[in-house]
Amino acid sequence: MMDLGKVGLIGGAGWLGGAIAARLIETGRLTPDRLICSYRRTRPDDDLGCAWTTDNVALAGAADTIMLCVRPDDWPTIRIEAADKLVISVMAGVPLKQIAARTKSRRVARALPNAAVGIGFGYTPYHLASEDASDAARIEAIFKCGGLVDRVLDEDHIDYFTAMSGSGAAFPALLTDALAAAAIKHGIPETIAHRAAQQVLIAAGRLQETSGDSVSQTVQSFIDYEGTTAAGILAMRRNGFDEIVDRGLWVAYRKALSMSSGR
Numbered sequence: 001m002m003d004l005g006k007v008g009l010i011g012g013a014g015w016l017g018g019a020i021a022a023r024l025i026e027t028g029r030l031t032p033d034r035l036i037c038s039y040r041r042t043r044p045d046d047d048l049g050c051a052w053t054t055d056n057v058a059l060a061g062a063a064d065t066i067m068l069c070v071r072p073d074d075w076p077t078i079r080i081e082a083a084d085k086l087v088i089s090v091m092a093g094v095p096l097k098q099i100a101a102r103t104k105s106r107r108v109a110r111a112l113p114n115a116a117v118g119i120g121f122g123y124t125p126y127h128l129a130s131e132d133a134s135d136a137a138r139i140e141a142i143f144k145c146g147g148l149v150d151r152v153l154d155e156d157h158i159d160y161f162t163a164m165s166g167s168g169a170a171f172p173a174l175l176t177d178a179l180a181a182a183a184i185k186h187g188i189p190e191t192i193a194h195r196a197a198q199q200v201l202i203a204a205g206r207l208q209e210t211s212g213d214s215v216s217q218t219v220q221s222f223i224d225y226e227g228t229t230a231a232g233i234l235a236m237r238r239n240g241f242d243e244i245v246d247r248g249l250w251v252a253y254r255k256a257l258s259m260s261s262g263r
């Protein structure tokens with residue numbers, strides 16, 4: 001197993017930072033003495049056993065790899081120097097050139113996990129500025145603790161994935177909520193409608209995982225059956241389902257681009 005050295009996680013008390021920290025320890029990828037997390041005001045009441053600090057400069061000095069897990073709005077307040085260190089940002093919208101300029105590191109990367117990393121079902125695309133194979137291996141080792149990882153060669157694709165897979169866990173939930181709302185409108189009691197819709201969401205993921213098919217094949221096999229499911233799919237598509245999704249992702253992508261000043 002590759003030695004990651006010490007990992008310093010700025011914003012370790014947050015949603016995503018906390019999930020990454022927990023996975024690194026729970027999977028045994030890092031021993032607690034190899035992880036340092038920073039928080040802004042309140043030290044989390046966690047049992048990870050890692051070191052906690054409010055001093056990001058000291059964290060950056062002690063770590064070999066620094067992870068930036070604060071919100072884009074808080075990024076301008078982070079003042080660290082990290083020459084020769086690997087700096088990985090998970091922040092939406094903040095471009096690599098800004099991260100490199102501010103931290104003075106040439107070993108900079110962006111990764112875009114989603115909330116499912118906390119349960120090992122995440123998807124994390126990453127983009128690394130350099131060709132350094134050992135830095136790529138380090139990034140993959142970190143995020144594989146939380147699910148699947150892919151390298152992308154175009155930084156713009158990280159911004160698109162911020163909308164697609166980064167925000168993506170919310171979109172099946174959105175569809176599920178719409179299914180429940182339609183059933184309630186039809187007169188089905190609320191609790192039953194929500195229970196049914198939620199079970200559909202969970203089952204869809206599990207069926208997809210066990211089938212071995214692509215999602216496109218799954219949809220096509222329902223269409224080929226020519227029953228009620230096909231009628232519903234075709235009507236949704238005729239009414240602009242694919243265009244609505246495309247438009248929603250475009251707006252989320254534009255939002256990601258707008259989250260950092262100076263781009």
Ligand SMILES: NC(=O)C1=CN([C@@H]2O[C@H](COP(=O)(O)OP(=O)(O)OC[C@H]3O[C@@H](n4cnc5c(N)ncnc54)[C@H](O)[C@@H]3O)[C@@H](O)[C@H]2O)C=CC1
Nearest residue numbers: 011013014015016038039040069070071072074091092115
């Ligand atoms: N939540 C998600 O599913 C995803 C989030 N992201 C990105 O990850 C980053 C973090 O997002 P969340 O965890 O959701 O936000 P969050 O608000 O839950 O966590 C951010 C944490 O950073 C802390 N913080 C702010 N300034 C700090 C400082 N100077 N020193 C130490 N800690 C500081 C805050 O107190 C907070 O605990 C954001 O940039 C977001 O765009 C990316 C993909 C998915």
Ligand SMILES: O=C(O)[C@@H]1CCC=N1
Nearest residue numbers: 092114162163166167
């Ligand atoms: O909603 C957000 O802004 C963050 C970034 C990607 C997913 N969650």
